[in-house]
Amino acid sequence: MSKRVLHLYFWVAVFLVFIWFKDGKMMATGEEGITLFEPKRTQYLYSSAWYQTGTGYLLPVNLPRLSFYSLAGVFVNLGITNWLTQAILLCFFLLLGLIGFYFLAKELLGQNYKSKVLYFVAAVFYVFNLYSLIQIWGRFLYTQIAGWAVLPVFTYFQIKFVRESRIRYALAASCVSLIVPIAYGAPSYIITIWFPSVVFFLHEVFRVKNVIKKILSFFLSGFIWAVFHFWWLIPYMILSSESFSKQATPNDSISVLAGLSKFFKFDSIIFLREGYFGDNLGSLWSFYGEAKYLILSLTVLSVVILGISVSRKAKIHKYLLFILVASLFFVKGLNPPFGKEFFSTLFNVFPFMGVFRNPFEKFGLIILIPYSIFFALGYFYLFKRDRLSKILAQIILIITLVLVWPFWTGKFISGSVKIQVPDYYKSANAYLNSFGSERLFHLPFLNGDGIRYSWGYRGLEPSEFIFDRESISKSLRTSRYFDDFYLALKHYLDQEKFSNILYATGVSNVIFHKDVDASWANEAGMDITEENIKKWHDLKFEKEIGLIKIYSLDKNKVVPRIYAVSEIKLARDSNETMEIMLDRNFEPLSFVATDSDKKLSNWTPGISFEKISPRNYKVRVIGSRGNFILVLTNTYSDLWKAKTDGKSVQNHFLVNGFANGWLVEREGDFYIDLILKVWPWE
Template sequence: MTLRRRVLVLAGLIGVLGAVPWIWVDDGHLVNGGDTNFPLDPTAFFGERFFAWISDWNTGVDSSALFANIPYHGVQAVFHGLGLSLANVERLSFAFWLIAVGLSMYFLASVLDRGVPRLWLRLSAVLVYSANTYLFNTWENAKVANLGLYVGLPLFVGLLMLALERRIRLRLLAALVVPAGVLCAGVGLNPAYAAALGLALGILAVFSFARLGDRGHVARVAVVFSGAYALANMFWAVPMAMYLAGFGGVPSIAQLNATNWIDGLSRHTSILNVSRLIGSWEWFEVDRGKPYVPYAASYLDNPAFIVFSFALPVLAWAALTVRPVRLQSWYAAALGALGIFFAGGSHPPFGGAYVWLMNHVPGFDLFRSPWYIFSPFIALAYAILLPTTLARAWALLRPRLRQTFPRRYAAVAAAVGVTLAGAYLVYVYPLVRGEVHDRGEAAASTLELRFPPYVFAAGEWLRQRPDSGRIMLLPRARTENLDWEYGGIFPVINLFAEGPVVHQAYESISPTPTDRLTTRVYERLYAGSPSTPYLLGLMNIRYLNIRHDAPPQTETGYVVRNLGRKVRRFARLERRFGKWEFLRVDPRLRLPQVYAANRLSSLGVVERWRPAPSTWRRTAVVSEGGRLPPGAPSQGELARTTPRLRFERVNSTRFRVRVRGAKGPYVLVFGQTFDPEWKLYRAPASSGERTLPGLGSLGAWRQPPLAEDGHFRVNGYANGWLVKSTGDYDLLIEYRPQRFFVAGLGISTIALTAALGFLLLAGAKLLPRPAGAYARLPLPAPLRDVRRAPPGQKAGS
C-alpha cells in the first residue's frame, strides 16, 4: 500500500468514526447523568484531578484512586479551552476515543496483515471491534476504565508482536509504549481492568515463549515493555498502591458481601449469550412491564436479529478450520475462550469454578464485574479471527464471481462488501444512531438531556462567590432525580466544581462518620429542631439549596410547605434561579473551616445548650458516645483564651495558617473529613499581614509533623489537633498522599518527555522491519523450496 493511499485510508477512517458522535448528541443537549458525570466546567474539573483530596464532595474525600482519569478529562479540557460549546466538547471527546478505538484495531490488523496487505480485511476487523453489542454499555456512560482497556488491548498487542518479531528495536518499543500507556491510563481507575490488560499481554508472551526460538529475546521484550509501561503510569500507580496499602489491601468478596452482586451481574451470562457479546443485566431488566433498555427487545425477541447474532461468533471460530492455523489465530482463540469462561462469572456451567477462584486465589477478588471486564477479550478475538475466515471464503467465492460477472466483477465484489457491512451496521443500530443513551420509562431518567438555563446561571453565580462554606441540598435524596430527566448519584452542582456540596450520599456498606452526621442534620432540619442552625454551622453550611425541580413524588413539596417558615428563622433567601432557591444560613453560627477552640462539648449537649455565637465559635465537639476520642485533651488542659487565626487555601491538599498571640494549648479545628493522613507542620513565621507567603501547589513539606499523638476527630467529622506552641508562628496543614502523586507524576513526566523526544529525533530511523512469524502466510507448495541464490550464481543452478 502506497503512502498516499495509506494516508487517505487513515483520513477516511478518522472522518467516519469522528462523525458518529454528531449523531449521538443533538444541539443544545448533553449526555449526562447516571455514571457519565460529564463536567459542566471541564477546565476547572480537570484542574481538580491533580489533587489527592476532593473538597467538593460532602466534607471532603480522598481521591488517590482517581488519578488515572487525568488523560480522559485532559481531552475534554483541551477542547473546552478552545472556547467550544459544551455539546461540541462532549462530541469531540467521544470522537477522540472512538477514533482511538478504531485506529488501535487498524494498527493491530496492519501488524497481522503486513505479508499480503488487504484493506478490506483490515476494515472488517475495525468494524467488528469498534461497533459491537458489548460497547453499548461502555458508550452509554462513557466508562473510562472500559475505554482504557478497549483502546489498549489491540494497541499493546500490536506493539508486542512487532517487538517479538524483531520488526522494531527495543528502544523504539519503549518509546512507543510510554505515550500509549499514558493514553490508556484510564484502566487504572479500576485495578481489575489493568489486571485484565496484563493477563491478555501475558498470554501473548507465553505463546511467544513457547513458539519462538529465542526465548531470551522474549524475556528482554517483556522486561522492556513492562518497564516502559510502569514508568508511564507511575502518576496513578504510586498513589493507588499507597492508597490500597493504607486501606489494608483489596477487601474480599466476603468482607464486602458482594457475592449477590456477582450473581446479579451473571444472571444472564450463559455461554450462548456471552459468545454473542450479549450479557449486560440491563438488557433483561423489566419494571412494571417496561424495559429498562428499549432497544434490547430487538436482540431478545426479533428473529432476524437473533439469527444474525450468531453470525459473528460462528464466522470467527471458523477461522480455526483454515489450515495451517497461524500463531495469531491460536492466540486469539485462547483469548476468546478465556474471555467466555471469565465473562460468564458465576453463571453455570463454569460459575462454580469462578466463585472458587474468587474465594481462594489471592487478588482474584478484583474481578467483581466479570462481564464488563473480560468481554473485550472476546471482541478482540473475533476481530483477529474474522478476517481469516473472510479471506478464505473470498478465495472460494472469487473465481465464481469472475466467471459469472467477468466485466462487472469489481462492482459486484464492492456491492457484496457494502451489503455485508451495511447489514452489520443495521445490527448495531443503537450504537450508530446514539440510542445507547436512551433509557426506557422504567429508568425514570434519560442520558441525553437539555440542561435548564437556570442551572448554568446558578453555577456562574457560585463561581463569583468563592467561599469555604458548603451548600446543603434540599430535598434530601440519595440519588438525583430532577423533573428535566437528570438522574444519578452525582449532584448537578458538583459538575461545575464550584463549592463543596453536602447531600445524602449514596448508601454504602459501612457509613462514614460524615454520613451519620449528615443524616442527623437532615433529621433535625426536617423536624424543625431549634438546634438545626448550630448543626448546620458545625458542618460549615453556608447555603441551603432548595430545588423545586424534583419530581412530584419526592418530598420537595413537604420541604417547602412545612419547613419554609422554620428555615427562614435562621436562613434568608439570597438568590432564586428558576426552580432553584439559595437560602443563606445565619453566618454568626457558621464555624470557619479553620479555627481555634478552647471549649469542649458533645453533640447532645450542643443540641440542648445552644450557646451564644461568641462561645459557639470557640467550641469543639469532641465527645463521641460520652467518651473522648484517643488523643483528645480534657477541658482543663486548654488555655482560657484562643489565638488569632488566619488561613489561606493553597489548594485542596494544603492550607497555610497564621497563628498570632497563642498563650497556651488550644484545639486547632480543620473542617475537612478526618483522615490520619492530614498532617500538621510548623512553618517559619512570616512577615506581612495582608497575604501569607506563597507555597508551591505541588511541593512537599520536609519537616516532621506536629502533634501526631494529638490528632483526633472533632465536630463529628473534622480534624482536630492539640497545639501547645505559644507565641506567633505559622502552621501548614497538608494531605500527605499528595506527595505520592507528585513523585509518580514526576517520573511519568520525565518518561513521557524522553519518549516523545526520542520519537522526534530518532524514530524515523527505527521504522518497522519486514513482517515476521505472526504475519507470515504459507507459500504455495512450488515456492516453498525457493531460496535466494548466492552472489554470482543464477537462481535454480
C-alpha cells in the first residue's frame, strides 16, 4: 500500500468522524446504551462473567468486550473526553476496515490484477455500501462494527497462511482479532468471521500435493486462535446454556426467522438491504425516496454483475462466487428455494445455530467480500477502457458514495443518538455513594428494558453505566429467575409494605427519574409512580438533585449480600412468595420464603464475609449450633457453589423468589467459600 493511499484512507476516516462528532456530543442509542459514558465503570462490569446489574446474572458474552473498554478507560484517564474517545475508536475501526480490505483485495486478485486502483476501490466499497450503512453503523453496536473491521484483515492473514504455510500469518490473524476481541461479543460472529477463511481453505486444500499436511496446518491456525482467546472462549462454552436461560428452542428460532424472512426476499438483499429499509430508518427513507433509491441501487448492482462477468478468468472466481451464492442463500432465511428445509434441519440438528435466527444481521456481513471485489472489478473494467468509459466509471463511483449520503451528514442512525448526560447524574452518583454500597431501585418501573429521557437518550435503561452501586432498574431478558421476580413487582407497587420486598433484595435507596421524555411519560406511569411512593412504609425523601429524586429506606432492615436465617416460610409459587414478603410480620433478616420445608435449629450464627470478586465470596460462620440457611442475595444459579473444607454443600435452593439458599449442617466456627464455577478446576 502506498503512502498516498494510506493518507487518503486516514483523512477519509478523520473527515467522517469529524462530521459525526462536530457538536461535541457522544453517540448512544438502542442496545449498546451509554457504555462509553464512564469506560472504567463499564470495564469493571464486563470484567466478570457475572454481570452486576439487577441482582446479577451470567453474561459471558461481555468478556470479549473488556479490552475495548480498558483502552477507552486509558484515553479518559489521559484527560480525553468520552465523546472524543468514542470518535477515536470509531476512526480506528474505519481505518482497520479500509486498510484490511485493501490488502485482502490485493491478496485475492494479485495473481491476475496488478492495480492499486482496483484494490483501493474494493476497500472503498466495503465501507460505503447500504449494508454497512444500515446494518453495521446504523445499528451502532460496537460488536458488529468491530466484526466488520476485523473480518477483512483476519481473512487476509488466514489466506496468506493457507497459501504459504508460514506460521507468522496464523499468529498475525490471531493477534489482530485479539486486539479487538469485542468482535466476538456476539456468539454468531465467531462463525461469521471464520467462514471466508474456512471456505478458502476448502477451495485450496485439494490443489496441493500434501493434503494431510495442509489440513493439519489449518487446524494449527484454529488452535492458535483458541489459545489466544481461551480467556473468554472457555466461559462462553461452559456457561452458554446457563447464561441464556431463555434461549430459544429450535421451534422458537424457526418462528422468529419466519417472522423476519418476509423482509429478506431476494429483491431486497441483492441491494444489500432488508425489506423494511424504509420503515425503520425514518429520515433515511425521506432522503432516498423510492425512485431515486432504485436508480442508484440498480446502477451499483449493474457494476457488481459486470464484475462477476469479467472475473471468470480470475483464479479466485469460483471462491468468490461460492461465497456470494452461499451467503445470499443463507441470509434469505426461509424464502424459497429450500429455505424452510435448510433452516429446519440446521436448527434441529445444531440448536446453537439458533443464534442465526436473524441471518441478515448475523451473517450478511459475508456478502460484502464478494460484492466489494466484484464491484471493483466492474469499475476497473470500465476505468481501463476508452475515455468515455473512464468517465462513466468515475460517475458510478460518485453514485456509490451518494447512495450512502447519510454517512456524510452523520445522520445514519434513526432517531435521537447525540446525547450529553446531565451533570446532575454525576452529582447524584456521588451523593448516593455516601449512603453505602447497597443496591438501588429505580423508578419509573419498566415493563421491559427500554427508556426515553428528555436529554436525548433512547435505548436500554442505562443505570449500571451511570451509578457505581448495583441497580435494579429493568428486565434483563436473559435471566429467568430475576426477570420473573422483577416483572412480578409491578402488581405490588401500590402496596404499603412494598418496602419489605426492597429490603429482601438488598435495596437501601430508591431513585425516581423525573427526566423521562414527555412523549413517554404516560407509558412510564409517572403520575402513578409518585402516588405509589407516598404509600411505601419506611421510605424517606432525602434530596432532589436536578431531575432526580432520592429516597432512603431503613438501613437496619436491609439484608446484606450474604446472611444467615434459621426460619422458613413455605411458598409454593412466586405469588405466595410476594404475599409472604408483603406481610406486616415479615422480617427480612429473620426468615426466607422457599418452596420446601427444612429442619433448622433455632439459632442464627454470626456471619461476616469478604468479597473476593463478583463471583467469589469468603464467608466466616461463628457459633453455629446446627442447621441454618445461608443466603446469597444474587440471582439464583445452579453454578453458584458453597464449599466448606473443600466439600460442597449439596442442598442448594431458591429463596425469596430470586436468591440462593444453602442448608448448612455444621456446628461451630468455620469458613464457607461461595463461588460461581466458570473454570473446570474450580
